[in-house]
Amino acid sequence: MRAVSKRRFAAPHWLLRCRLSHTAAASRNEPKSPPSSFSSSSSSSLIEEFTGCCYRRELRAAMRAMDAMERRGVWADSITYSELIKCCLARGAVEDGRRVHRHVFSNGYQTKTFLINVLINMYVKFGLLEEAQKLFDEMPERNFVSWTTMIAAYTNAKLNERALEFLVLMLRDGARPNMFTYSSVLRACDRLWNLRQLHCGIFKAGLESDxxxxSALIDVYSKLGELQNARGVLNEMVTGDLVVWNSIIGGFAQNNDGCEALNLFKNMKRAGFHADQSTLTSVLRACTGLALLELGRQVHVHVLxxxxxxxxxxxxLDMYCKCGSFEDANIVFTRMVEKDVISWSTMIAGLAQNGFSQEALRLFETMKVSGPKPNNVTILGVLFACSHAGLVEEGWYYFQLMKxxxxxxxxxxHYGCIIDLLGRAGKLDEAVRLIHEMECEPDAVTWRTLLGACRVHRNVDLAVYAAKQIQKLDPEDAGTYILLSNIYASSQRWANVAEVRRTMRLRGVKKEPGCSWIEVDTQIHAFVMGDSSHPQIEEINKHLSELIQRLMEVGYVPDTNFVLQDLEGEQREDSLRYHSEKLAIVFGMMRLPKEKIIRVRKNIRICGDCHVFAKLVAKMEERKIVIRDPIRYHHFQNEACSCGDYW
DNA sequence: CTAGGGTTAG
Structure with a gap:
C-alpha cells in the first residue's frame, strides 16, 4: 500500500496538488500488510486505471475496476475511495455506494476515521440515517467531523431533541464543537433556554464572528420571536455577508415587522450588498404585510x-393578491413555467379573500385537472371561497372531498370555514352542532367565527355563549369584548354594554387603537383615531366633514352603535367620524387621481359604520376603494362591497 | 470528510 500511495496516477495536475497534501496523513493508517500478489505490474496498472476513473468521475468504469481489484486482492488508497464515494453521491448511486462500503471494509479500512466519515456522510445524504448511525456507533474513533455530520443529519431531519442530545454526547466524548457543529445544531434549537446556552458556548469558543x-444565530433568534436578540447579533457584526443580512431581513419580515425589514434592506444596500432571490422574497413579504403595492411593483422589476x-x-404572486392587484397576479401566474401547490393555493386563496369566489372555484377545478395535488391549505382557500359566496352545498361537497x-x-x-359558511347562511344551530362534533378541540378562533355570525344575525344569546367560550380560552383578547359590546349595543342593551366595559377595565384589557394606513407616492401615511399628528390633518378633517355632510344629504345616518364610549348624541357621531379608515379614505381621495384605487390597510376589523360610509363614498365619488382588514378584503364599488356585508 | 438565509393558511 505504501508503494501505491507513492505511485503516479492519471489524475489531472490540479487534483494531484490537492491530493499530495493529504497523502502523508492518509497513508499513516493504511492497511498494513499488502497481499503477495500486489507487486505484479498488472495489479499496479489496475489500481492506476481505477484511480483515474475515480478522479474523472467515471462511476461505471470505476466500479468495474474496483471489482477487478477485489478479485486480485488489491486496493487503492483512502483518498481515492473518498473520491469514488463523492462520485456515487453525485449520481445518487446508493447501491454502488454500499458496494464501495463493503469493499473498503473488507480491505482493512474499517478503522480509518476519515474514510468512515465520508461513508457516514454519504448515507446521511442518501437519507439513510439508520445506516449512518450504525457506522457511527461501530467506528472505533470518532472525531469532531463524525459528530458534526451526525448532528447535521439529525437537524436536517428535524429530530431536534436527538441533535441536541448528540451535542451533549459530543462534549462528553471530549470532541470540541467547531463552527460547522454550531451552525448545524443551532437550527435544532426550539427553546430559548437551549439557544442561550449554545450562544454562551459559541462565545467561549470564540466562534461568534463566523x-x-x-446567520444561524440570527435566524434561530428570529424564529423564536426574539428579534431584539437577533438584532443584537447583527449589531456586533464587523464583517458579514449576504446570508447574514438575509437572515435578519427574513426574520423581521416573517415576524410581521415589514417596516423594520425594509429598513434593514436599505442598510444592507448601503453596506454594498446586492439582493438575491432570498432577499427579494423577504422584501416582497414585507410589502405584502404592509400592503405596499407600489413598492412591490418596484421589487418586481428586480425579480425579473x-x-x-x-x-x-x-x-x-402573494404580494399582488394581498395588495389587491389581481391583474398583476394573473400575469405572473400565467408566465410562471413551474407552478407548485403553493402557487395554486396562493392564487385560490387570493381570489377567495378578495371576493372572487367563483373564479377561485374555477381555478381549483383547473388545478384538479392539470395542477399538483391539492393540500390542506389549498382546500382551506376553496372552503373560504364557498363560505364567502354563501355556497353551502358546494362547501360541504369540498369538505367531504378533502377526506x-x-x-x-x-x-x-377547515371546520372554521364551514362554521363560517353555516353561520353566514343563518344556520347557527347547525354551526354550534358542528363545533361540538368536530374532532379537534375548538379554539378561540373557532368561537370567534360563531360570534361573528351571531352579530350578523343578531342572535344575542348565542353571542354571549360564544363570547364566554372565547374569554375562557383567550381572556386578553380585546376584540371579543368589543364585538360583544357591539352586539349588545345593536339591540340597545346599554346596561350590558356598560357591564362589558367594566369587565374590560377590571381585567385590564386594552382596546388596540385602530390604525389605518395608505400608500401615496411611495410614502406610507398612517392614521390613528384621535391622533392629529399628520401634517395635513386639518385639511383632512375639513374634507371629511364636508363629505359626511354631503353623504347625510343623500341619506347617510352615522350608525352610532359601533361607538364603545358612553357618549351622547353628537359626541357619539364625532367619535365615529375620526375612525382611522375614514381619515385614510379621505386622504386617499385628496391625494390620488380619480382613476387610482384607494387602498387602505387596517390593523383591526372594520366597523359597520365605516363599512356603510365606504360604500356610499364609492358610489357618490365614483371611486374604487379597497380596505384590507386582518381577515378579509373589502372591495367597494357602486354602493356594494365584495364581502356581501358579511365579515 | 462536517455548516447559515426565502413562498400559501392560522
Whole structure:
C-alpha cells in the first residue's frame, strides 16, 4: 500500500496538488500488510486505471475496476475511495455506494476515521440515517467531523431533541464543537433556554464572528420571536455577508415587522450588498404585510433578473393578491413555467379573500385537472371561497372531498370555514352542532367565527355563549369584548354594554387603537383615531366633514352603535367620524387621481359604520376603494362591497 | 470528510 500511495496516477495536475497534501496523513493508517500478489505490474496498472476513473468521475468504469481489484486482492488508497464515494453521491448511486462500503471494509479500512466519515456522510445524504448511525456507533474513533455530520443529519431531519442530545454526547466524548457543529445544531434549537446556552458556548469558543454561526444565530433568534436578540447579533457584526443580512431581513419580515425589514434592506444596500432571490422574497413579504403595492411593483422589476425562481415568484404572486392587484397576479401566474401547490393555493386563496369566489372555484377545478395535488391549505382557500359566496352545498361537497379524495384530515381551520359558511347562511344551530362534533378541540378562533355570525344575525344569546367560550380560552383578547359590546349595543342593551366595559377595565384589557394606513407616492401615511399628528390633518378633517355632510344629504345616518364610549348624541357621531379608515379614505381621495384605487390597510376589523360610509363614498365619488382588514378584503364599488356585508 | 438565509393558511 505504501508503494501505491507513492505511485503516479492519471489524475489531472490540479487534483494531484490537492491530493499530495493529504497523502502523508492518509497513508499513516493504511492497511498494513499488502497481499503477495500486489507487486505484479498488472495489479499496479489496475489500481492506476481505477484511480483515474475515480478522479474523472467515471462511476461505471470505476466500479468495474474496483471489482477487478477485489478479485486480485488489491486496493487503492483512502483518498481515492473518498473520491469514488463523492462520485456515487453525485449520481445518487446508493447501491454502488454500499458496494464501495463493503469493499473498503473488507480491505482493512474499517478503522480509518476519515474514510468512515465520508461513508457516514454519504448515507446521511442518501437519507439513510439508520445506516449512518450504525457506522457511527461501530467506528472505533470518532472525531469532531463524525459528530458534526451526525448532528447535521439529525437537524436536517428535524429530530431536534436527538441533535441536541448528540451535542451533549459530543462534549462528553471530549470532541470540541467547531463552527460547522454550531451552525448545524443551532437550527435544532426550539427553546430559548437551549439557544442561550449554545450562544454562551459559541462565545467561549470564540466562534461568534463566523458568518455561518452568526446567520444561524440570527435566524434561530428570529424564529423564536426574539428579534431584539437577533438584532443584537447583527449589531456586533464587523464583517458579514449576504446570508447574514438575509437572515435578519427574513426574520423581521416573517415576524410581521415589514417596516423594520425594509429598513434593514436599505442598510444592507448601503453596506454594498446586492439582493438575491432570498432577499427579494423577504422584501416582497414585507410589502405584502404592509400592503405596499407600489413598492412591490418596484421589487418586481428586480425579480425579473431571477426569472423563474419558484419561491420568489410565489412571494410575488402573494404580494399582488394581498395588495389587491389581481391583474398583476394573473400575469405572473400565467408566465410562471413551474407552478407548485403553493402557487395554486396562493392564487385560490387570493381570489377567495378578495371576493372572487367563483373564479377561485374555477381555478381549483383547473388545478384538479392539470395542477399538483391539492393540500390542506389549498382546500382551506376553496372552503373560504364557498363560505364567502354563501355556497353551502358546494362547501360541504369540498369538505367531504378533502377526506375522500386527498386523504387530508380536516383541521380546525377547515371546520372554521364551514362554521363560517353555516353561520353566514343563518344556520347557527347547525354551526354550534358542528363545533361540538368536530374532532379537534375548538379554539378561540373557532368561537370567534360563531360570534361573528351571531352579530350578523343578531342572535344575542348565542353571542354571549360564544363570547364566554372565547374569554375562557383567550381572556386578553380585546376584540371579543368589543364585538360583544357591539352586539349588545345593536339591540340597545346599554346596561350590558356598560357591564362589558367594566369587565374590560377590571381585567385590564386594552382596546388596540385602530390604525389605518395608505400608500401615496411611495410614502406610507398612517392614521390613528384621535391622533392629529399628520401634517395635513386639518385639511383632512375639513374634507371629511364636508363629505359626511354631503353623504347625510343623500341619506347617510352615522350608525352610532359601533361607538364603545358612553357618549351622547353628537359626541357619539364625532367619535365615529375620526375612525382611522375614514381619515385614510379621505386622504386617499385628496391625494390620488380619480382613476387610482384607494387602498387602505387596517390593523383591526372594520366597523359597520365605516363599512356603510365606504360604500356610499364609492358610489357618490365614483371611486374604487379597497380596505384590507386582518381577515378579509373589502372591495367597494357602486354602493356594494365584495364581502356581501358579511365579515 | 462536517455548516447559515426565502413562498400559501392560522
Amino acid at each position: 458568518v455561518f454561526v452568526r 433578473k431571477f426569472d423563474q425562481d419558484l419561491i420568489l415568484n410565489n412571494a410575488l 375522500q379524495l386527498y386523504g387530508i384530515d380536516p383541521e380546525r381551520e
